[in-house]
Amino acid sequence: MSNKTPSDNTVSIKTRHEFIKTKIAEAIYAANRADNEVKLVAVSKNQSEEKINTLLRCGQQLFGENRVQEAKRKWTSLKVTHPNTRLHLIGPLQTNKVSQAVSLFDVIETLDRPKLAYRLAEEMSKQNRKLPCYVQVNLGEEKQKFGIPPANLDAFIDLCRNDLGFEIEGLMCIPPASDDPRIHFSTMRTLALRNNLSGLSMGMSADYESAITCGATLVRIGTAIFGKRDN
Numbered sequence: 001m002s003n004k005t006p007s008d009n010t011v012s013i014k015t016r017h018e019f020i021k022t023k024i025a026e027a028i029y030a031a032n033r034a035d036n037e038v039k040l041v042a043v044s045k046n047q048s049e050e051k052i053n054t055l056l057r058c059g060q061q062l063f064g065e066n067r068v069q070e071a072k073r074k075w076t077s078l079k080v081t082h083p084n085t086r087l088h089l090i091g092p093l094q095t096n097k098v099s100q101a102v103s104l105f106d107v108i109e110t111l112d113r114p115k116l117a118y119r120l121a122e123e124m125s126k127q128n129r130k131l132p133c134y135v136q137v138n139l140g141e142e143k144q145k146f147g148i149p150p151a152n153l154d155a156f157i158d159l160c161r162n163d164l165g166f167e168i169e170g171l172m173c174i175p176p177a178s179d180d181p182r183i184h185f186s187t188m189r190t191l192a193l194r195n196n197l198s199g200l201s202m203g204m205s206a207d208y209e210s211a212i213t214c215g216a217t218l219v220r221i222g223t224a225i226f227g228k229r230d231n
């Protein structure tokens, strides 16, 4: 698909967005699930404000960004002009960015360690802004840096919920690229059920259909909607 002129660009983002929504609906139907069980998070990291505006005009309201600085630069004014937009943080959060993250984002999907949990709890109460969170799970264990290992997950959720008063909506993962993601998606479902969590943020451009089959409630899709990233 060519992105040469602004109007081509508009058409192709709209077309891809509609295509993905149709594919999502088909996967939901095939899995015998209800339509409203799965939401599309459009991942706008490294995409220009112009492209984001195009997708906003298509009616998309849920977006994901992975860097606090970049999100702040692009979304501070977009959120004013589009007050119904909901912004998810889907990238690693450093404790020195927590204050900015709490004021900008609506959901944090990458809660993954006690130090961050304490800092976030403190900041949410200071700003009186209690954001729903997802706990990021490190399914690749030694291969990946981010996320809490499954062995420590239940205790961490207990800390977040019971000691720190978080509203934990579910679990989030990025499976190691080398593996069949379905194995990891099934593990995620087991971990969520065991912890009484209904939310599962999993599935990206390449594997969102199998994620939906395995119970995803949020799919995070970037390139399949926007085309290649501008970096």
Ligand SMILES: *Cc1c(COP(=O)(O)O)cnc(C)c1O
Residues within 6 Å of the ligand: 043, 045, 066, 090, 091, 174, 204, 205, 206, 220, 221, 222, 223, 224
């Ligand atoms: C970039 C990113 C995505 C989207 O990836 P695509 O392959 O472009 O769909 C999803 N989740 C996270 C955490 C990401 O960083």
